[in-house]
Amino acid sequence: MRKVFVIGIGVGNPDYVTVQAINALNEVDVFFVMDKGREKEDLVRLRKEICERYIKDKSYRTIETIDPPRDRTASSYEPAVRAWHEQRAGIYERLIGQELGENECGAFLVWGDPSLYDGTLRIIDRIIERGTVAFEYQVIPGISAIQALAAKHKIALNRIGRSIHITTGRKLAEGLPNNIDDVIVMLDADCAFKAIDNTGIDIYWGAYIGTEDEILVAGSLRERMHDIARMRAQAKGRKGWIMDTYLLRRSKQQ
Ligand SMILES: C[S@@+](CC[C@H](N)C(=O)[O-])C[C@H]1O[C@@H](n2cnc3c(N)ncnc32)[C@H](O)[C@@H]1O
Incomplete structure (x- = not known):
């Protein structure tokens, strides 16, 4: 069975990464990195630094995808965010279904803690609802802002x-x-x-x-x-x- 970790990595200091997160990082075969464009380059770089610093003797792949931009011109905020999550669910579903082998482990590294103003868990729920790709998943808490x-x-x-x-x-x-x-x-x-x-x-x-x-x-x-x-x-x-x-x-x- 495919496995997916949603790992909270803290908000900027690599020392904020927990021992539980480090243990999970060392099980991962494929990291899915959403490139959010110009201002977030620093954040993508930090995620890479965390992998390099904490992963020992384990080879892994990194798949980078462009995160679709949210429609900031929409008059109504919540429907715009929901539509954006739906679009991202399609991308994550394809990543898990096509880039992850049957018995491999993938991970999304989430800034801070996944429970706080982050769409990843809602997107994972949406993929499970769609039922097109089978996987188990685990959430690792992180230090929030x-x-x-x-x-x-x-x-x-x-x-x-x-x-x-x-x-x-x-x-x-x-x-x-x-x-x-x-x-x-x-x-x-x-x-x-x-x-x-x-x-x-x-x-x-x-x-x-x-x-x-x-x-x-x-x-x-x-x-x-x-x-x-x-x-x-x-x-x-x-x-x-x-x-x-x-x-x-x-x-x-x-
Ligand atoms: C999309 S939310 C993500 C929150 C994140 N999941 C957490 O646990 O903190 C982004 C917001 O988190 C806050 N934030 C994230 N990192 C921060 C940091 N290093 N310093 C201050 N605020 C931060 C800011 O309010 C920012 O607008």
């Missing part, structure tokens, strides 16, 4: 007995949720933090966390938001891409 952010700022994410909320820049633009004092924001290309009511809010921000380009800023949102937006734009201009995550925290007095 959220865990890396918290470690770098040396903070616990929740306050005692309280909830935390994980969201995107797109959702934050609708406003901070009520009754939640700790909100983690990912996938924010537009600095949505600049437009919310910033009274009594602190921000813990990190870009390129775990890499040599890492930038960390913490402080009052009102005082730091323009600095963060400026640093973000400069870093993106310099490198061609940026990934940043932040925690917004209502101070205890509020």
Whole structure:
């Protein structure tokens, strides 16, 4: 039976790769690498570095495929993402069915953790639903941007007995949720933090966390938001891409 690993590789520092992930890497015959285009070249390179560093005495093949771009002009976000996943499911299905021998093991290396803002597991479910190729699969957790952010700022994410909320820049633009004092924001290309009511809010921000380009800023949102937006734009201009995550925290007095 074909086997597929979905392996979380952490968010940038090869030291974030777990022992379980290393053991899985050493079983893999074929790595499927989706090339997402210009700004993601660095990320593809890191995946290759991880394989070279951790795989000992095992030969493997790497199959690179172009990841189809998502339609960013579509008026409705969720149907556009679903259509994109469907397109990718077709590609992954072909990779597993045609590039993997009957008893071989393949792997998708997922940035951070596969359970968090990543389509790979939904795509695998879709391929299983289609039922055209038989395989078993296993998911290996990785260190997500959220865990890396918290470690770098040396903070616990929740306050005692309280909830935390994980969201995107797109959702934050609708406003901070009520009754939640700790909100983690990912996938924010537009600095949505600049437009919310910033009274009594602190921000813990990190870009390129775990890499040599890492930038960390913490402080009052009102005082730091323009600095963060400026640093973000400069870093993106310099490198061609940026990934940043932040925690917004209502101070205890509020
Ligand atoms: C498509 S999501 C993938 C999340 C990933 N699966 C995880 O577990 O962190 C991409 C978002 O993750 C966050 N991210 C990923 N890597 C990061 C890093 N090294 N530093 C800061 N944020 C990062 C950013 O918010 C980025 O927009």
